[in-house]
Amino acid sequence: MQLRLYDTLTKEKRPFTPLDPSNVRMYVCGPTVYDFAHIGNARPVIVFDVLFRLLRHLYGEAHVTYVRNITDVDDKINDRAARDFPGLPLNEAIRKVTELTEKQFHDDVDALGALRPTVEPRATEHIAEMRTIIEKLVQGGFAYVAEDHVLFSPQAMNAANSVLPRYGALANRSLDEMIAGARVDVAPYKRDSTDFVLWKPAKPGEPSWPSPSGISVPGRPGWHIECSAMAWKHLGEQFDIHGGGIDLVFPHHENELAQSACAFHSDRMANVWMHNGFLQVESEKMSKSLGNFITIRESLADWPGEVLRLNMLKTHYRSPIDWTSKALEESAKTLDDWYEIAADARADRPSDAVIDALSDDLNTPQMIAALHGLRNVAASGSERDRGEFAATLRLLGFLSESAAEWKGRKQQASGVDARQIDDLISNRTAARARKDFKESDRIRDELAAMGVVIKDSREGTTWEIAR
């Protein structure tokens, strides 16, 4: 089945045709590294990891380039550095914060079963490209210098009679609406309220670089220009897919698109713009003030990464998702079952039904339904059926452990003593053999109180930890 993807810009689901099938190119906005990533940050990581895996399956592993940036220049980083390392020079403190946070982020998303992107560029290593784009924009009349800032003018962009897209097309609103809806105080150096910063002077002590466009004081880049620069460097002037959270549509992606299109005199930046929906926690917006702010790290203490991953995929990526412990329990139960059936099978070929579901704009709920179908066939089927099920799950980033490891992890987390359990079970088996069911039931209750569920079968009694 032909891959079809929904494009935020044209608001339609349409067949995906790569610019170059031998190098399919995708850019996704990555984290700003100032603190632990929260569970909402995990959504684009998982969603676009699934897309990355699908593209690799369809076009070959060597023919997909996935770029996810790391934003390491930002006010929040500076604040954090000053707070956590008051004794150090700011630049050194900032490096400590970004290095530490980047490692935390990698550990977290590795645990979620996400493949590393092909390239993970850092903003601070692409200042030269940012300056180049800014110079192009100033020369092209799309940007201007004012009080040591460089500002981009959407008005100038829309006034230009050319192939350029209309500013506001991605966010689906007109410039007039944006002017009317402006709620923030307009900086005095802006010609129009809709102008946004490409470059700004650095405050004393902040990280800074030589400014472009004849500005004498050192400065630092605006947020949007970072992604334009990194995408250009690693994917070229045009590429296939640009992704991120839906909150980034405006202003971030609108502005990125404007910068790149104007700098390169192009009618587009990416062919497809994809945005994942937001996440709520127990039906409430996640926020620090509500006290329901969950980091990936905290979730990983309660659940294996694959449980979080499956749970995230139960909802289509464009819909809002309600993150609840009830849903996580269901996901855990499902994975327990899948591990038992498939984890130790020798992988065969992945299932077409699952690839087809994903090919329909990443219909992961449909994909999961197909997995349940494969599971039922595998449970009573041949080694090959189990192999197909296993291969499909592995393609999707599941089954990274053996069945024994998976089970053992759960036992370890529960803190029960396996030898003690075994002893109790032998006592119970003995009691049952002499038909002392009162005693055998008592032992079963004792085990249940410890959170242990037993299963009797012809081969004997096994046990596991109840969720």
Added chain:
RNA sequence: GGCCACGUGGCGGAGUGGUUACGCAACGGUCUGCAAAACCGUGCACUCGGGUUCGAUUCCCGACGUGGCCUCCA
């Protein structure tokens, strides 16, 4: 205030102009000393009001409800 998305069974959640989503839970059965697990089976839906249509959960309009963006928050 402006713009946008969504509203499916007890719960989660796809999809479709007329035919089973899927999972969890529930219920019945097989098995079991009794359970649990497993397996087999059953029931349950499309916010409300109009319209288009032979026929609408699916298309159009309206109401109500929920959520998002307009603030460098994924």
